Amino acid sequence: MNLRMVVSTRSYADFTPQASFDVKKCDLHRLDQGPPSQAVMTREQGLKYYRVMQTMRRMELKADQLYKQKIIRGFCHLYDGQEACAMGIEAGINPTDHLITAYRAHGYTYTRGVSVKEILAELTGRKGGVAKGKGGSMHMYAKHFYGGNGIVGAQVPLGAGVALACQYKGNNEVCVTLYGDGAANQGQIFEAFNMASLWKLPCIFICENNKYGMGTSVERASASTDYYKRGDFIPGLRVDGMDVLCVREATKFAADYCRSGKGPILMELQTYRYHGHSMSDPGLPNTVEIQEVRSKSDPISMLKDRMINNNMASLEEIKEIDAEVRKEIEEAAQFATSDPEPPLDDLCNHIFYNEPPMEVRGTNPWSKLKSVS
Numbered sequence: 001m002n003l004r005m006v007v008s009t010r011s012y013a014d015f016t017p018q019a020s021f022d023v024k025k026c027d028l029h030r031l032d033q034g035p036p037s038q039a040v041m042t043r044e045q046g047l048k049y050y051r052v053m054q055t056m057r058r059m060e061l062k063a064d065q066l067y068k069q070k071i072i073r074g075f076c077h078l079y080d081g082q083e084a085c086a087m088g089i090e091a092g093i094n095p096t097d098h099l100i101t102a103y104r105a106h107g108y109t110y111t112r113g114v115s116v117k118e119i120l121a122e123l124t125g126r127k128g129g130v131a132k133g134k135g136g137s138m139h140m141y142a143k144h145f146y147g148g149n150g151i152v153g154a155q156v157p158l159g160a161g162v163a164l165a166c167q168y169k170g171n172n173e174v175c176v177t178l179y180g181d182g183a184a185n186q187g188q189i190f191e192a193f194n195m196a197s198l199w200k201l202p203c204i205f206i207c208e209n210n211k212y213g214m215g216t217s218v219e220r221a222s223a224s225t226d227y228y229k230r231g232d233f234i235p236g237l238r239v240d241g242m243d244v245l246c247v248r249e250a251t252k253f254a255a256d257y258c259r260s261g262k263g264p265i266l267m268e269l270q271t272y273r274y275h276g277h278s279m280s281d282p283g284l285p286n287t288v289e290i291q292e293v294r295s296k297s298d299p300i301s302m303l304k305d306r307m308i309n310n311n312m313a314s315l316e317e318i319k320e321i322d323a324e325v326r327k328e329i330e331e332a333a334q335f336a337t338s339d340p341e342p343p344l345d346d347l348c349n350h351i352f353y354n355e356p357p358m359e360v361r362g363t364n365p366w367s368k369l370k371s372v373s
Contacts, residue, residue, distance in 0.1 A: 018042040019310045023246040029229045029236035029266075035253035039245040043312045046303065049091065049244050050313075051321050053083040053300050056107045058329045059116050060275075063106065063123055067279040071337060072123045075150070076137045079107040081274040084299035085208055086111045088247025089176055093255050096144060098166065100159040101178040103138035104208075104273075105148025108178075112145035116328060120336035128339040132346065153179055153186030156205070160192040163203035163264070174202040174258045176251075182213025184227050193231050193264070200263035204254045205231065207268045208241065214277040228268035241269030242297040272297075345370070 018040060026034045041049075060080040066072045079086070086107040089099070101108050109119055114130050122129030123137055130140045138148040146162060149155035159177025166173040179189065184207055196203045207227040211218055218225045228236035235257070239250040247269060254265045272293045276282060307313040348360040348371040360369045 014311075015043055015313065016311045019312060021245055021306060021310075023243055023249060024240040026240075026246075026250055027228065027238035029226075029231075029238075030233075031235045031237070034237060035249040039249050041245060041306075041312075043307075045091070046307045046312050047317075047321070049087050050300070050303055050307070050318065051325065052090075052111065053087050053244065053303065054322060054325045055116060055328065056080070056083045056086065056110055057300060058325050059110065059119065059332075060106060062120065062329050062333050064275070064279065066120070066124065066333065066336070072137075072279075073125075074136055075103065076123065076279040077104040077277065078275040078279065079104050079273070081293070081299075082208060082210060082241070082271045083107060084244040084247055084303075085206075085241050085269050085271055088241075088244045089206070089251050091244070091248040092251025093174065093176060096171075097173050097255070098144045098146065098159075098162045098175040099178070100146040100155045100162060100175065101148060102152070102155055102180055102183065103148045103150050104180070105138065105140060108145065109140040109142065109148070112142045114140065114142045114145075115332070117332040117335050120332045121339050124336045124339075125341055126336060126339035127342045127346075128335065132350075133342045134346075153183035153189050155179065156183070156186070156189045157192040159205075160196045160201055160203055160264075163196065163201035164199065166202050167199070172259055174204055174255050176204045176206060178206045178208055180213065181207060181209040181211070181218050181225075181227060182216075182221070184209075184230065185222060193234055193266075196264040197231075197234055200261065202258040202261075203264040204251070204258060205234070205264060205266045207266070208271055209268050210271050210273045212273070212277070215281065226268075228266055231264070231266040234264050234266050236266040236268065238268045238270065241271030242293075242299045242302065244299060244303055349373075 020038050020040050023039050025037045028034045057080050060078045067076050090111040106119055118130040122131055122135055122140055125133045127133050138150045141147045156177055156179050159175050163175040209227055213221050228238040237250050240246040254267055257265045274290055304318055348369045351371045352373055355373045357372050360371045362369050
């Protein structure tokens, strides 16, 4: 008997259609009231959140494997452990809202609508990749998603600029601008905070605090680790970044705040990554710490337990999703390893948008390459 038949033997009417969950209260800065400490989740939402987070997790583990096989090369920063941040943020904003992040970007590329196939093919530098094999791990883009950005903190002023465009167009959209705890001491971040506050830009600044900037713990790198207070004159929230519902409620609250014309807001998501800074990093020194986080506050396990304990899903159903996700990842990896690499002729294409073909100088004055928009 296959899993699908097992699930179908139990009527869907037997499941609880929706339930209310207690979520951790957010710490507040310059706010009288914060997000609710209870979150309602429907069965459909729960199954969707689980599938998306499990897909992100499996995709990153596959990237880890392909990197160790030397099929993926260069920079590769993995997101496993932090899935509740990307999923919770996406569930709290609209698809037409905007998002920009740093270089740990695979999860957000997926939640913003890019397929696993296109992400893995980009990592392996193939033609079918989301940036045609020319962007790699840190440079993927989609509609309303302005990419991973390789320079520490550089995406924060860009995000403020996208928020300025939202304000200028008057379309009631917001821009989610993400950075890590390692970037939180960058000068350009404070410049962006200042301008966003002066101009009341609809910008949600989010610090994903995964406790380490590269291999350095936050305590050794920051004189103040209260990142949610470091906008000073900008209101802030400190959120449990391992709970998808907590992140969702906080993001909804922040988005409503920005849309009401009050200006920017800052969120600190307390999260954790299971890998080292990047694949070229041997890993976090504290394996005991990783095991503890995995056993006590893994975002996927936490959601699964909530659903099963509240009769919102069966274990068989969860296992079926896991099997479907594994199959999708395997097929995507197959494509990412068999799709051809882009030819040299494509190297200089897309330098400009909608311009006539032009010549580009090669590595020396007499070698010419062609650029087509």
